[in-house]
Amino acid sequence: MTSALTILSRRFFGSLGNSLLTLAVLALLGFVLPPFLRWALFDASFTARTPLACRESGGACWAFVHEKYRLILFGRYPQAEAWRPLAAVLVIVGLIGSACGRFLSLSSLALAAVLGAVAVAVLMWGGVFGLAYVESTSWGGLPLTLILSVTGIVIAFPLAIGLALGRRSRLKLVRSLCIVFIELMRAVPLVSLLFMASFMLPLFMPGEVRIDELPRALVAIALFSAAYLAEAIRGGLQGVPASQEEAARSLGLGPLRATLLVVVPQALRIAIPGIVNVLIALFKDTSLVGIVGLMDLLLATKQALGDPAWRSFSLEAYLFVAALYFGPCFFMSRYSQALERKLRAGAGAI
């Protein structure tokens, strides 16, 4: 007991510098924490029915979140049909969970993904099985954010593998086209690409083709992420020894099959940390679509704050949404670290 105390006190007060640091941090915490806790918990109002009652309590007004959660989570989707976006979110989360948990074989996972995509489309659009038709312009909130992220990844991934391979191609034209595309996408901000897609994609299409705002934004996000993803995968490709491809070729595999079956899988494994970083960035970046008017989680929150009666509770609303974004991002980074450890252990055993 004494020894534990001694160790503890040595870590906190072992030297003059450490003691000063400890005291400074304690003073800072003492200065910041009590008022924050009083605001966020003790004086906060969780159940007030009116903004006035909320303001009287003097603390945070979490009742705002309770009042507006439908608008924040589902945007302008028709109120009576709110179960449909909820079900779509559950389907997407279930799919991601079963992919991460790895209790399905690869082929049944692919089947589940296709079925899940169809289910989400049916749930969100409707128009069949007696479900009322809902236009994609009135989708919003969490389902929109998830659909943008997942579809963005699904489009970007094969494109990125192609770009990464193309950047290492023997053919000069292929190589330079890939380099120009990747470097151009990485050099400009996503906002400018979103504006470009929003203003200029209609100009690029034949006059009679109309494209909604949702696919426009999706194109911008997918192309942008593909460039970053391609760079992450290229790093992985560089880590695969050339002997791997030579061995595959000497076993009689053609160049295409040697690349896709032998080199790319190993490259993807090496590139996992970089790939997950891009995925996290993509998930966070979907919040920018609000700038071109798509009702994602963040813009729906701003919309909820537009109600004049509840206007002054934006801190509460933003903290709530911040927690919604934090969860998946934090999970992704931890999951990638665990995966990396596991794969490293596996590679060591071979």
Next chain:
Amino acid sequence: MRDFLLQALLFGIVLALAGFLVFNVAGNLGARSIHTGFAFLHSEAGFDIGESFLPYDGRSSYGRALLVGLLNTLAVSSAGIVLSTLIGVFVGLGRLSGHPLVGPLASGYVEALRNVPLLLQLYLWYAILNEVLAPDGSAPAFLPGFYLAKSGLHFPVLERAPLAPLFALCAGFAAAAAWTRFAEFRQAQTGSRSASWPAWSLALLPAALLLARMLATDPFGWPQQRRFGFAGGGTLSPELTALLLGLSFYNGAFVAEILRGAIRSVAPGQSDAAAALGLRFKHRLRLIVLPQALRVAVPPLASQYLNLAKNSSLAVAIGYPDLMSVGNTIVNQTGQALEVIGMVMAAYLTLSLSIAAFMNWYNARVRLEGPT
């Protein structure tokens, strides 16, 4: 021969695609009777810009408006790079310190800031400025002369000879660099090491003397708190303050992780060996650990700074007139989307390429010579 045919085929496809797009654009522009060209740059903009480094009013041209936006983007990016580096150094060292309070606190900071979208953080900062802070009349000064109020950050400015201390500082650093050169030369000749205090005093003395002289007569323009608003002093608008705080704290978390990773990548044996040779802590850090760590840190730092510059375009969401938001306003007014968005993207491209070029040059300087 096969390679050549493949490339020719690809070239044909690319050409056809480009032709298809150009044909569509021409048709669409004709149908909407939009005239392409850059003539609109000379016509009157007719909208106001709140913050500008150049003389600008509603009668100025669109071209000038874009220039004002570009300068604002450059200013915000450079200030953000400096601030995020400072934050990153402190937080990164905090995570490395192994102190039982500071370490977890720094980790919590990094995790919380990295995993929440920057745009949301900008809105949060803006909301804090707007809702939590006191109105101008009753905002307390958090340092003498510094006020953080609803109308932004107010601070004292040097009114007479504002650049003189900066020049003095530069002169001081030049003298210090010369002294260090001389000391190194002497060490190489005689083997005896000179003390380092003359360098530090040379660096800071001129500026300190000048400041002391100036302070004797109070050269500052102090912000004066009135009932509604402030008069005098310098002001950062709430939009700019929120943008700067958001960019710096968000990117600071990434910089902290880069620096921590770089310092940990230096094998501990390096520091141990230096200690065994009798080098003191500060010399171990300066001569052994930091040069090796910087080599690792520079490439990811460069791309982080690039990200910061590009992320400054989120200003459009909170209404700070940077290049992107000025461009957006112009597109909405004139409909010249092709030209304006093209110019804005070209400007970001140039900015990115110049930062990349500078960092490549620096990287080449700190890189290991020869094969490792």
